[in-house]
């Protein structure tokens with residue numbers, strides 16, 4: 001079966017419109033989709049992250065788990081440029097950073113969703129999804145080409161990509177509704193659609209399954225896996241639902257008090273005494289893998 005497309009938009013001819021991503025990063029070939037080396041972060045006297053080393057390969061789904069306050073959100077916030085690490089280095093593919101430039105994340109092929117949703121509630125589902133492609137051309141470049149055949153073609157391609165991902169994520173019926181008026185679980189799907197429309201190389205998901213029903217968890221899990229299968233996205237997710245984590249992830253990294261205490265397959269992590277001690281404990285022994 002040929003791979004499915006979310007947004008098969010040719011970008012070569014628009015590369016010169018991207019905002020100088022390569023200029024601000026050192027280039028190192030042969031790197032994984034995401035690499036972290038010795039990342040540390042403290043808030044006053046609280047060490048949120050201590051010398052974290054982590055790699056995520058293209059097409060790999062990595063879950064980051066751990067007790068409350070372990071450093072999971074801090075890690076995601078560093079990778080998406082919201083926090084600045086005190087020490088360490090990061091790689092997105094060949095681009096290396098100390099500080100991730102938030103405004104250039106999408107152009108680097110990195111998208112994320114937020115635990116508490118970050119949709120434009122007064123815009124339609126279609127327009128929200130379209131916003132996931134807003135980074136593709138600079139405003140100045142758009143002004144120069146407005147009304148031209150190239151501008152019309154870019155618009156048509158973006159619209160087609162948005163329609164495709166809306167259909168893929170079963171959002172067709174909600175396409176013209178205001179995002180803010182939709183049930184929470186559907187809004188979660190809209191946010192995922194917006195993160196997927198540009199076919200990211202690296203997708204960061206902050207508790208994508210929090211607050212949704214079991215049926216919605218199953219469906220969202222399928223869409224996440226499909227993003228990996230259809231265009232090889234590397235996916236990092238923070239999740240508390242151990243059933244989802246074990247069923248969906250290729251690899252699980254466990255944080256505790258800012259340290260990475262385990263990193264392995266779901267089975268390896270589930271059997272690791274340090275992880276059972278720090279996090280899984282007796283309460284999680286009965287957690288069943290979510291069948292997806």
Ligand SMILES: Nc1ncnc2c1ncn2[C@@H]1O[C@H](COP(=O)(O)OP(=O)(O)OP(=O)(O)O)[C@@H](O)[C@H]1O
Pocket residue numbers: 043046047048066067068069070071072073074075
């Ligand atoms: N902006 C901040 N200012 C001060 N301290 C912070 C800030 N963000 C995180 N911390 C502290 O850093 C540590 C790690 O917090 P973080 O939110 O990253 O953990 P977490 O694993 O995501 O927790 P949870 O599962 O509860 O969301 C905690 O001690 C937290 O109180």
